[in-house]
Amino acid sequence: MTESNTRTCVHCGQDDSQVPLVVFYYQGQEHRICTEHLPVLIHTPAKLTGKLPDMDKINPVDLD
Numbered sequence: 001m002t003e004s005n006t007r008t009c010v011h012c013g014q015d016d017s018q019v020p021l022v023v024f025y026y027q028g029q030e031h032r033i034c035t036e037h038l039p040v041l042i043h044t045p046a047k048l049t050g051k052l053p054d055m056d057k058i059n060p061v062d063l064d
């Protein structure tokens, strides 16, 4: 069992008993992020550097 298989938000570490978690797949791994931090993944992925690989290379979604 690796840490990436635990049901916790990659950003804040809360589990699915505390917050709704959204499952996503990245570089062949399954991850979870809570609904509070899903916008971080979308708009400021660089903030997840160190928690997920290559986050500084992801282009943020620009709604403009």
Ligand SMILES: [Zn+2]
Pocket: 009, 010, 011, 012, 013, 014, 033, 034, 035, 036, 037
């Ligand atoms: Zn979170």
